[in-house]
Amino acid sequence: MMSNRKFILTGLLISALLAGGASFYANSNPDGLEKVAQDIGFIESAKDNANADTALADYGVKGVENERLSVGVAGLIGVVATGAISGGLFLLLRRKNPKN
Amino acid sequence: MHIPDGFIDLPTSAIFAAASAGAITYSLVGARKQLDEKSAPLAGLTAVFIFAVQMLNFPVAAGTSGHLLGGALAAVLVGPYAATLALTVVLVMQGFLFADGGLSAIGLNVFNMAVLGVWGGYAVFLLVRKILPKNKSSISIAAATAGLISVPIAAVGFVFQYSLGATATFSVSAVLGAMVGTHILIGIGEAIITALTVSAVMASRSDLVFGWKNKTSTLEIRS
Structure with a gap:
């Protein structure tokens, strides 16, 4: 069976490849x-x-011309940011000493 | 599926922000009881994975794309409480960091994807799991069905919000028909991604899968 650490690291790597590549x-x-919204017509009511x-904004790094690099870096930043926030939240929430 | 600012008026947005805040509070309490040393890291990973896969829009019909919502997937992997929280983290981050989904619409988007998508998807999962044989492949099939149906459920959530507080005046029934039709197609993609992901986790660490271990532990208690 895959260890906890290896499982989580594999999942993070796959996520980084998907978002970054x-x-x-x-x-x-x-x-x-x-x-x-376009077909029916209410797209006009959208605001920035x-x-x-x-x-x-819009999954690109402002000022980076290379499209592949721009979306890839934005994706990686998103992976790190999501990981930091959700990782912190769920580690705070977890029971440290399961009673059963 | 991310609602931008402007589609829905502010009073309606505020009502759904309040409803979402209630669901988040309920989920915080539930997740606190349920998450342990083993499941907490998977909940964090689930949020990261859903963020990543949400970037991967796939073509559905002429000129239309869709992407994973992930509510049903998260509910099967880590349970509905942690799933609501994981999806909320993703949506808030997308709104603030990537300007995806309006900031005034965050409550609307959390309600549709992190509440309706998660709990609606989880209800379908439980129902399908109940009628299938008690084996591992049934978990993937139940998860796929939950994914398929969770997308039009979330789409109907938008139509409900539109009917209460649209800033435009186009007919609700036209919006309902178009939203449900399109999102059944997107739901097929959701079902495929959900099945592949759940199968991969079941193959490597089935002991971590909430929708599987949750059932086996119930059976252990009964026997």
């Missing part, structure tokens, strides 16, 4: 909600996110 090949068509001009 495979994300470049993601389909860039509008997603389901966006397409429905207040952070729409920040460094990582």
Whole structure:
């Protein structure tokens, strides 16, 4: 059986490869909600996110021209940030001494 | 599926933010009882994996893409309490760091994906698991079915919010038909990714899978 550490590290590595590498090949068509909003017409009511001009908006690093690098680095930053927040949250929540 | 700012008015957004806050509090209490040294790291990994796979939009129909929502997947892997929290972390991070999903719409998005997607998906999983034989491949099949149905469930959540507080005036039934139709197609992708992921974890560490160990421990108590 795979050890806990090896299992978690393998999962993190796969996530990093997907967000940092495979994300470049993601389909860039509008997603389901966006397409429905376009087809029906309420897309006009969308407003820009207040952070729409920040460094990582729309999964790209601002100022990086190379598309592959831009989305890849943004994805890796997302992996690290999600890992830090969720890892911290769940480690705080866990029972340290299971009673059963 | 990430609702931008502007689609839904602020009072409606506030109501769903409050409902989501209630669900998050409930999930914090539940996760605190359930998570231990072994399951806590998997819950963290689940959030990371879902973030990564949500970046991978796949084509569904002409000019439309979809991506994993991950609610059913997370519920099967780590239980619905931790799943709601994992999805919430992903959605909040996407809204603030990547400007994906409106900031005023975070409550709406958490409600659809982290609450409806997770708990709706988990309910379908339990139902399908109940009628299938008690073996490992049944867990993947039940998880896939849960994934498939969780996507239109989350889409109906949006239509409900639209019916209460849309800033536009297009008919609710038109939005309902289009949203459900499109999201059944996206649900097929969700089912495939959910089945592959659950199967991989079942093959390497089935003892960590909430939807599997949760059932076997119940059986142990009964016997």
